[in-house]
Amino acid sequence: MLKIRNLQKTYGSYRALSGLDMDIARGALYGFVGPNGAGKTTTIKILAGLLKADAGTVEIDGVNAAEDPRSLKDKIGYLPDNFGVYDNLKVSEYMAFFSSCYGLEGLRARRRSEMLLEQVGLGEKTDFFVESLSRGMKQRLCLARALIHDPPFLIMDEPTSGLDPRTRLEFKEMVRELCDQGKTVLISSHILSELSELCSDIGIIDGGKMLLTGSMDEIVERVHTSKPVIITVEDHLPEALSVLKEHPMVRTITVKDSEIMVGFTGGARQEGELLRQLVEAGVLVRGFVREPGSLEAIFMQLTSRQEERMVLSYEDESGL
Numbered sequence: 001m002l003k004i005r006n007l008q009k010t011y012g013s014y015r016a017l018s019g020l021d022m023d024i025a026r027g028a029l030y031g032f033v034g035p036n037g038a039g040k041t042t043t044i045k046i047l048a049g050l051l052k053a054d055a056g057t058v059e060i061d062g063v064n065a066a067e068d069p070r071s072l073k074d075k076i077g078y079l080p081d082n083f084g085v086y087d088n089l090k091v092s093e094y095m096a097f098f099s100s101c102y103g104l105e106g107l108r109a110r111r112r113s114e115m116l117l118e119q120v121g122l123g124e125k126t127d128f129f130v131e132s133l134s135r136g137m138k139q140r141l142c143l144a145r146a147l148i149h150d151p152p153f154l155i156m157d158e159p160t161s162g163l164d165p166r167t168r169l170e171f172k173e174m175v176r177e178l179c180d181q182g183k184t185v186l187i188s189s190h191i192l193s194e195l196s197e198l199c200s201d202i203g204i205i206d207g208g209k210m211l212l213t214g215s216m217d218e219i220v221e222r223v224h225t226s227k228p229v230i231i232t233v234e235d236h237l238p239e240a241l242s243v244l245k246e247h248p249m250v251r252t253i254t255v256k257d258s259e260i261m262v263g264f265t266g267g268a269r270q271e272g273e274l275l276r277q278l279v280e281a282g283v284l285v286r287g288f289v290r291e292p293g294s295l296e297a298i299f300m301q302l303t304s305r306q307e308e309r310m311v312l313s314y315e316d317e318s319g320l
Contacts, residue, residue, distance in 0.1 A: 001026040001153055001184040002047075007056035009042050009208075016042040018208035020056070024186060024201065026152075029179045031195035032188045034205035035303050040188050043205070044157050047186075048078045061152055074102075077146035081157040081188075083138050087131035091122060091141060094130055095148065102149040116144040120174060136167035143174065154178065154185045160194065172198050192299055196220075206303045228252075229271065231260040231278070232287030240283045247274060258286075 002024035009017040017039045024030045034040050045051035046058060049069050058065035061075045086094055095113035099105070104112060117123050120140040125133065133141065139159065146154060156175075160168045175198065179185055189195055195202060196216065203213040212219070233240050237258070244250050244262060249270055252263035266274070275288050 001028070001061055002186070003057075003059040004043075005057050007043065007046065007058065008054045009039075009046065009051070010054060016208055017053070017056075020205070020208060021210055022203060022213070024184060026184055027179065027182060028184055028201045029175065029199045030184075030186045031199035031202040032186055032205070033190070033192060033195065033202065033299065038206045038303070039208040040205060041157070042208075044155055044186075044188060047155055048076060049073060074149060075151055075153055077149070077151040077154045079139075079142050079146045079154065079156040079159055081161065083142055087129065089130055090126070091117065091128055091130060091133075092126040094141065095144065098145045098148050104148065112148060113144075116147050119147075120144045121170070136163050136171070139163065139167075139171065140174075143171075147178075152182070152184060154183055156185065156187045158189055159187060160189065160191065168194070204299060204303070211303070227291040228254075229262045229264045229274075229290050230287065231262060231285060233258055233260065233278075234284040234286045236281075236283045239281045240278055240285075243274075243277050243281050243283070247277070249274075264290075 004022040007020040099109035204211045249266040254261040
């Protein structure tokens with residue numbers, strides 16, 4: 001659905017995008033994250049046709065954004081981080097205005113608007129003025145507006161920012177339903193825990209470049225294997241260390257009393273095999289657990305401007 005290659009953009013001497021590459025498959029619900037100043041907003045504005053890149057290519061559903069910007073606008077629905085609503089219009093008038101922007105008039109426009117308003121839970125608000133709507137209702141209205149021309153690709157910039165927990169949950173359900181209907185969705189958000197629950201794929205950007213991208217299952221596995229394994233032994237510590245030192249997936253070993261912290265690159269299956277090897281070597285293992293990881297943890301590791309130590313409270317660290 002989306003293919004970005006070598007995207008570059010500078011503002012004066014500041015380089016916002018430094019050769020960004022990015023791919024989103026059709027039907028994906030893609031989380032786009034990064035620290036402030038990473039280049040997310042610049043990328044989104046280029047995708048939405050609001051900004052021109054200095055170099056690189058953007059293709060959405062086979063349409064080159066630079067060569068055919070008019071066709072591009074038919075392919076995307078854009079939900080910005082600010083509402084951009086017209087407070088002095090009624091909800092029905094607001095939808096009629098944006099319908100006309102896409103060439104929809106008369107009965108066709110009314111039916112399309114009514115269907116979308118029902119879909120986002122505003123079917124009974126058609127005669128309400130926009131200014132009377134709550135923040136959550138305004139966000140729903142903006143979503144209905146973005147869908148008016150039935151685009152295959154939706155771009156959402158911080159769509160749940162400022163919403164209360166119930167409204168945020170309801171909005172996420174609407175997004176899931178859109179994906180089930182075949183839409184491809186890109187969501188930019190700072191709420192990483194929310195994205196980890198919602199998205200099928202994710203990309204982490206910093207310094208105008210993609211640092212990490214993949215399916216959520218792949219990212220979760222990477223988060224898992226980035227955390228150390230804590231092994232607690234009752235006795236036979238030398239035998240345990242011997243097994244660990246010979247294992248090809250063990251990168252670091254840190255010992256304190258009866259606990260061993262192991263930098264281990266294997267997955268769940270390899271963890272089980274390591275535990276079996278320790279038991280077969282006669283080691284009495286009292287505890288064997290991988291420290292819990294999170295999307296937030298790997299985000300901080302990837303975007304940290306300073307080198308961090310994984311082990312803080314342990315002593316006698318040795319690298320292998």
